[in-house]
Amino acid sequence: MTIAAQIKDIAFKALKNLFPEADMQASMITVNQTKPEFTGDYTVVLFPFVKLLRQKPDELGKQLGDYLVANHGDLFTSYAIVSGFLNLTVQDSYWASFLTKEYNNTAFGEKPKNGKKVMVEYSSPNTNKPLHFGHLRNIFLGYAMADVLKANGYDVIKANLINDRGIHICKSMIAWMRYANGATPQSTGIKGDHLVGDYYVKFNDIYKAEIKQLVEGGMAEATAEKEAPIMKEAQDMLRKWEAGDKEVYSLWETMNGWVYEGFNESYKRLGVDFDKMYYESNTYLLGKSLVEEGLSKGVLFKKEDGSVWIDLTADGLDQKLLLRSDGTSVYMTQDLGTAQLKYNDHNGLHQSIYVIADEQNYHMQVLKLILQKLGEPCADGIYHLSYGMVELPSGRMKSREGTVVDADDMMDEMISMSRQQTEEAGKTEGFTQEELDRLYYTIGMGALKFYLLRVDPKKKMIFDPKESIDLHGFTATFIQYAHARICSILRKEGLSLLPDSNTFASFTLTQGITTAEKKLAVSLEQYPAILENAATEYNPSLLCNYCFALAQQFNSFYDEHSISKAENEEKKQLRLMLIVMTAQTMRHAMKLLGIALPEKM
């Protein structure tokens, strides 16, 4: 239990003892960290009890403060009351024993296995174009969320649902057949996903030109959009694909294969992976049996033309189509089936998390609601981890129009920028070329991931490609640098990083600890609570904020105190424990975000 929670507990019991007849609840107690301008470490807010206990705040504070110091002298040294706030000063020995106990605990903050299975579906790309910057936000979020949940005791399955069929895939295929002259990734040296994406863009160029021509010939635009020859070809191809046409199917397999090779390369570079792949070509017919079931249960209804619907107007939503009048399914139908499939594949899931952009909020809300109405056991576990789109200053990225920031290009750029800045700072000495390449990768990718993870997922973000991502301030680089500094100190002291770090002899505190020392200890003590919050709020950005603040505190501490030349042995050991644990905690948190911290930079 964190110190803040302990204080809340203790203060509640104290008030119960002092005022046995009053009707109080634990939720009335607020415990905050004391503001730096006042003396004290933690603050109990007294106002909520003033009316109930008919006491003036300051008198109440005095009684409570006296009681706490008298009965919990092991925890508190003293208290001060400032206009309704009871500021408690925690014994230095508390921090010392916390450190002694936890500094070499490599699992600090983690929770024991809880036996609950959670699926995190993320990435889920279309196979007609390469990954772009917006996908990166999805990928980093999903990967981080999975690891955060693991650290909180869940059994996590990382899933990727690949959208490998449909009209958009046929568009690339048609354009390739028409214009590629048999070009392959091998013959052109172009990465497979990019090659296919180029023909997707090509399709749209031709399509637009054909529409224009038809409109000039006197056709209405809406009609032209349907009648354009290349579009009809694509639709024809989709029908052939669904009918299992050998030639079409074989081209489809070939081109998807190119894309997968490209994606795998990108995933590897991004440092992410999946435990389970789903393909829409296998799942797109699912869900029909659920519809049948829903009809027989009377949850769904059939219109005169044969189409099947659900009426959600009572829930403040609309009517939603689930089967077309020709009996074919729609997107929602297959999603219903896939939700059920995921659940059954894993013998039940405690939770199924979908990392999907916020433009699908409505869709996901409807999906969950329909499954609930159908009484499906998978329904309640569905959680939509919704995130805001990444936009350019000019608006949304549109791959159809080629106005996207490509993910592979972005990685290249970040790595080359970190190379450039490292060289400019003259920090390349003492590294082999191989070590330098790894360092540039670590810094570049770290900066990229942190940039996309540091913002609250639900907020949309604007990225200006003209402005490069910074390596100063609120960045991964800042945290990596603090870590490298710690490693440097440890190297000089002949100590190595955890888990190999030497254990110290027993430690007894005989001197006071300084403000900078205490601040670090206080922050470290909060890590388990932060890690838990990141999971319950589905928000990895909390870890970014935490790590940055921790690194800031370390940097101030480092500036103020010498570790190797500490005033005496006791101070030296205390500070070594502090920095070992700081490095360990930063590594732990950043690892969950998929960000590595170099030992030298």
Added chain:
RNA sequence: GGUCCGGUAGCUCAGUUGGAUAGAGCAUCAGCCUUCUAAGCUGAGGGUCAUUGGUUCGAAUCCAAUCCGGAUCACCA
């Protein structure tokens, strides 16, 4: 039009189970490297927390209304 999300410093963002004088980073300005890594540290300036009203001892945080921006409401996926 209905529903949902957002609006905090010049810019990018923290802060919302209601707590003290609203915080960081970037940018600007001024300091700090013969001493453990200056990718750092210290300090300064910069705010009508979109607006108005309400609830309360206390509101960026809760409620209501309004304004602005975005998403969504397809026999598309």
